[in-house]
Amino acid sequence: MIPAKKLLNTLTEHWGVLELLFKRFKMADFSLKDVQNAIKQKQPSWSNERIYKETNRLLNQDIIIPLAKSSQLEINRAIADFATFLLQEEHLGLAQEISVLVDDLARLGNRLAKAGEIEDYDELRRFSRIMDDRVRKIMKLFAHNENAILNIVEQAKADNAVQSLQKRYQAVIEAFDEYIEPMLEMVDIRGDFHACFNTIEAQISTQIEQIDRLGKSYQDKRMLEQLRTRILEMHLVGRESLRKSADMLMPLREELRRNNLITRQAAKVLGLVRKNGVDNMLSAVQPNFVSDAQRFSLGQQRHIVAYMAGLVDFEHDEYQLPEHDDVPAYQSPHIPDYNDVKTQFRKRFKKASKKAQPLLSFLDESYPDLEADEMLFLYQKLISDGDLEISQSQEKVKIKIAQQHFSLYPFNSSIADDKKATEQ
Amino acid sequence: MTDINLDDLTHLQAINKKLTSGYHISEQDTLMWQELDQHIDAYRALFNALGHDLQHDSRGFYYFGSDESTPNMGKISRAIALTIYILIEHYANTGKDPMRALFDEVNDLELMQTLVQINKHLFDQLEIFSGSDLRKDVYLRMVRLGLAREVENGFMLQAPIYRYIDALMEVNEETYLGDDE
Numbered sequence: 001m002i003p004a005k006k007l008l009n010t011l012t013e014h015w016g017v018l019e020l021l022f023k024r025f026k027m028a029d030f031s032l033k034d035v036q037n038a039i040k041q042k043q044p045s046w047s048n049e050r051i052y053k054e055t056n057r058l059l060n061q062d063i064i065i066p067l068a069k070s071s072q073l074e075i076n077r078a079i080a081d082f083a084t085f086l087l088q089e090e091h092l093g094l095a096q097e098i099s100v101l102v103d104d105l106a107r108l109g110n111r112l113a114k115a116g117e118i119e120d121y122d123e124l125r126r127f128s129r130i131m132d133d134r135v136r137k138i139m140k141l142f143a144h145n146e147n148a149i150l151n152i153v154e155q156a157k158a159d160n161a162v163q164s165l166q167k168r169y170q171a172v173i174e175a176f177d178e179y180i181e182p183m184l185e186m187v188d189i190r191g192d193f194h195a196c197f198n199t200i201e202a203q204i205s206t207q208i209e210q211i212d213r214l215g216k217s218y219q220d221k222r223m224l225e226q227l228r229t230r231i232l233e234m235h236l237v238g239r240e241s242l243r244k245s246a247d248m249l250m251p252l253r254e255e256l257r258r259n260n261l262i263t264r265q266a267a268k269v270l271g272l273v274r275k276n277g278v279d280n281m282l283s284a285v286q287p288n289f290v291s292d293a294q295r296f297s298l299g300q301q302r303h304i305v306a307y308m309a310g311l312v313d314f315e316h317d318e319y320q321l322p323e324h325d326d327v328p329a330y331q332s333p334h335i336p337d338y339n340d341v342k343t344q345f346r347k348r349f350k351k352a353s354k355k356a357q358p359l360l361s362f363l364d365e366s367y368p369d370l371e372a373d374e375m376l377f378l379y380q381k382l383i384s385d386g387d388l389e390i391s392q393s394q395e396k397v398k399i400k401i402a403q404q405h406f407s408l409y410p411f412n413s414s415i416a417d418d419k420k421a422t423e424q
Numbered sequence: 425m426t427d428i429n430l431d432d433l434t435h436l437q438a439i440n441k442k443l444t445s446g447y448h449i450s451e452q453d454t455l456m457w458q459e460l461d462q463h464i465d466a467y468r469a470l471f472n473a474l475g476h477d478l479q480h481d482s483r484g485f486y487y488f489g490s491d492e493s494t495p496n497m498g499k500i501s502r503a504i505a506l507t508i509y510i511l512i513e514h515y516a517n518t519g520k521d522p523m524r525a526l527f528d529e530v531n532d533l534e535l536m537q538t539l540v541q542i543n544k545h546l547f548d549q550l551e552i553f554s555g556s557d558l559r560k561d562v563y564l565r566m567v568r569l570g571l572a573r574e575v576e577n578g579f580m581l582q583a584p585i586y587r588y589i590d591a592l593m594e595v596n597e598e599t600y601l602g603d604d605e
Contacts, residue, residue, distance in 0.1 A: 259523050262589060266512040266522070269595045270546075273509075278502055278549045285594045286501040287587040288490040289446035289569060290476070306475030 002061050010061050011079070014054070016042045018063070021075060022083050029072040035064060092148040092175055093141055095182035101138050102186075102196055105131060105231075109200040116207045124207070125220060128227050131200075135230050142234075142241040149175055149245040156252055169256040172249055180246050187239055197235055204228045335374050336367065338381055345382065349413040357413040359383065359390065364401045372404040383411045428466045435459045439467070443476070443488050446497070448570035448584035450485035460486050484583045485570070500565050503550045507562045508581075508588045510543050526585065532578035533559060 011018070017038045021030065024038075032055065039051050046054075058064045064073050075083070084090055108131045115123035152171045186193040204224050211221045273281045344366060349357065359382060363375050370378075383390060390411045398407045430436065439456050442449060449456050460467055464480065471478040477489035493501060511531070515522040537555030540547050552558050563579045566572035572579045 255523075259521060262592065263512060263516040263522050265592055265595070266509045266516070269592060270509055270513055272595070273506065273546060278506055278546060281595065282502045282505050282591075283498065285591040286493070286498060286505055287591055288493040289497050289501065290444055290488040290490045304475075306473065310473070 007061055007063070010057060010063060014039075014058060014063075017058075018075065018079070018083065019087065022080065022087070027074075027080070029067050029070070029074045031072060035073065090144050090148040090151065092152065092179055093145050095179050095186065098138055098141055098183070099186060099193075101134050101141070102193060105134050105138075105200060106196045108134065109196075109203050112207070113203040116203075116210060119216070121216070121220060125223065128220075128223055132227050132230065135227070135234050139234050139237055142238050145179060146241045146245055149179075149248060153248045153252060169252060172252045172256070175245075176249050176253055180242065180249060183242050184246065187242055193235075197231060200231060201228060204231075335370070335377065338378070341366075341378055341382070342385065342388070345388065345413075358393075358397070358399065358410045359412060360399050360401050360406075360410055362413070368402075370402060372402040372406075375401050379411075389413075428470055433459070433463055433466060433470075436467075436470075440471075442570070443471075443478070443486070446488070446490075446569050448485045448487040448582075450570060450583045452573060452582060453570070457486070481584075481586065483586050487570075487584065499550070500561075503552065503562050504566055504569075504571065505588050505591060506546060506550065507539070507558065508585060509592060510539055510546070512592075514539060514542070527581055527583075530575055530578040530580055531563065531572075535578070536563070 017035070020038045020042065021035065024030075025034075035055050035058065036051050039046070039054055043051075059066075059073075062076055063079055065076050066073055108127050112124060112127040112131065115121075115127060152175050156169060156172050185191055188194070204227060208221055208224050208228075211218065211224070269281070341363075345362065348362065359379055360375070363370070363378055367375065367378075382388060390413060392411050393409055395409070396407055397410050398405060399410060400406075433439075435456050439449065439460065442453075442456065449460060451457050460480075468478050471488070478486065479489045480486050508526075511526060512522045515525040515529075533555050536558040540552060540555055540558050547553070547558070550561075552561055563572060566581075567574055567579065569584075570582065571584045572581050
């Protein structure tokens, strides 16, 4: 028996060499010369003698063992497993591995129940321990396989395009058909896996109740509870891990399927084209492009439709033609109310009627802010008003209002009263 | 009704110019692509009103859809289609993953010569007789349509090529326009 510590020391010292051997030869055998070369590569300064000594050390400690009936060597299986774990170079296991363990778990569950019935607590403890061990093993397998699938996916993705499709995806297809699918079937809610766990869980729960009721061997209760939790967790972890693995593989599988489809279709179409001619075969399906020639013309039906649609909408939606009678007369905001003007006019010219007053100068004085046209508007309103007494002058007069000059025959405030008075 | 603020559409002129000439704007045209991506509703409404049919393909490109081509453009499109299908077959025959190689490999003059040599019978129908004919008549036009981009010593195909792959999947005996039809 080699002391563990001594072995570990050798391993740390020669880990580089072992890793090299492991990666280069994978699981295959190699010769003594290969080992010596590997050591030489890692430690170029060492003398031949030293290398020979170190090689012997690896051999003596059973890290490297000779193959049966051969001078070839291989890495000790236990060490190789350890290395795969450390380097995450895991290879996909079989779905059967897990299903065997689950079957065993079911068997142990039955034994556990029986031991509980006859109150053999030693047996109970023993089975619970073995079951615990199995559950851990299954969990380890799940993790291991998930890593392996990750490796497969990475490889399939990283490989350069030089490799053929078939080769590139071979591992993916295998992983899917040989691991994921059977596993998914097993984990399915109506599958054996589920039923088995339900039974085991029920069995353990019964035991726990029993212990609670009888009050015997209380410390076993904790162990059973732990086992139950672990089994539930395993179920969950397994489902989770499978889902993740399937998610990783699925796109690649789809890709392969699609690529195969496209390649096949391309070959078929080219065959048809060879037989029937390019234009006959491809005219109907060719993608069309908008081209420069169409750019400046209403070349396409769609353009004309858009043009017509544009015509329909030509009038702005919100614009409504007004009805004839609900148009209020336009009034400039500055113009004062006509009635006020009229009252003021009357007030002013009631008494001062000796001399004819030009209407315009009255407006100019009273409303100095108004524009000329606004003033004229009031002027024409006043002169056409029948209520007021005004008279038109006989002479053309030039008048300046609001900085504008007008020449007109102005209307003046009436002096008719006076005239009448004098005439009479 | 979408409110369109023309001030927001800073690359309208460039985009309009490209799209109306049949160009496909893909992710490689960073500026225009981002602009379209951000204001897609406004652009779609605007171009729709002008009678264009702005299409967005989720594989990463924009273009104006069209139901018909001018005879000249139709001929170009068929030449491109044939080239792509031959490329797919060529990659598959040489044991490569065709969909990956299609977008990852540089198409150089040597490849073009090989393609024309192997498929002389087919390219003859399109009056393409040599690798440089193929370059001039197909690849340079693909660049102009945004289907490919020029790189150091050849061309790289871009996402809009998927339009041809979709078309490929549509071909069957029924699409044959025989003389009797």
